[in-house]
Amino acid sequence: MPNPRIGRRELLLQTAALAAARAASAQQAAPQTEALFPGFRAEKIKTAGATIHAVSGGRGPGLLLLHGYPQTHAEWHKLAPDLAKEFTVVAADLRGYGDSSKPPEGENHVNYSKKAMAADFAEVMTHYGFDQFMVVGHDRGGRVAHRLALDHSNRVTKLAVIDIVPSLKVYASVNKEFATGYYHWFFLIQPAPFPETLIQNSYDFFINRSFRALMPKAVTPEAFAEYHRALKNPEALHAACEDYRAGASIDLDHDRADLGKKVACPLLALWAERGLMGRLFDVLATWRERASDVRGKALPGGHFLPEEMPEQTLTELQAFLRG
DSSP states (O other), X not given: OOOTTSOHHHHHHHHHHHHHHHHHHHHOSSOOGGGGSTXXXXXXXXXXXXXXXXXXXXXXXXXXXXXXXXXXXXXXXXXHHHHXXXXXXXXXXXXXXXXXXXXXXXXXXXXXXXXXXXXXXXXXXXXTTOSSEEEEEETXXXXXXXXXXXXXXXXXXXXXXXXXXXXXXXXXXXXXHHHHHTTHHHHTTSOTTHHHHHHHHTHHHHHHHHHGGGTTTXXXXXXXXXXXXHHHSHHHHHHHHHHHHHHTTHHHHHHHHTTTOOBOSOEEEEEETXXXXXXXXXXXXXXXXXXXXXXXXXXXXXXXXXXXXXXXXXXXXXXXXXX
């Protein structure tokens, strides 16, 4: 249904962009995300539990970028080239997403726990030669980054999280506003194959709903084509649901076990001024419950800050990572 707040010209532009993205996605015989990262090298890195697809580029200290749902490493294409002027940037697909492998879920969704995902990236950064590194995570990637800083505190020197607070805090504070805005947290955790089947049966409608209001200015047709292609894989769709199922089960067990443990490295929290996190939580106070050195601010955008507000997000990240 057209959004009444969107003008006719903008709606036509969005419709054309969506059509172009679907056509590009349908024509792709193989992923073309490297075109979004000029000068970067793509490769597959085998870890103990998965095979991770990543692109890397630049020189300097190691910097790992982790994406959110329903995206891939392509989320970082507006920021990575500038960050690569100062850092060795590694932008990777979480296990189950994009062109990383999709292992079976295991008992209690253990293979999609943030602990398992974090272990992947400790190995990935070893592959690139970094004993220590910085990590930036948005959305689901932020939850993996948080676990990475807890489990591998001797390796993560700085942590930036974008538009999240810890999962345990979220589930302990759910209200009608959160459940409405983040309905997918409760839909995707339903037992398989219920959400997978419904999404597959209306795939274009479902994926377009996530990005339509952001196209073509924020989410480019090229990036959308990648998101559309990647999640359409039934194994990827199941894996994304498993990510959320783990988030509502084994991840909470891990978080409860570590309530007395704080992130030791400096932490930057950025959140969306137009999003729910800042309205429902005191973001900095919440992170100070879980980390020793916290700073951050709201940015004037929505949830997808790396694509909606790339210049502002880049400025804040550069200041933090350089310091």
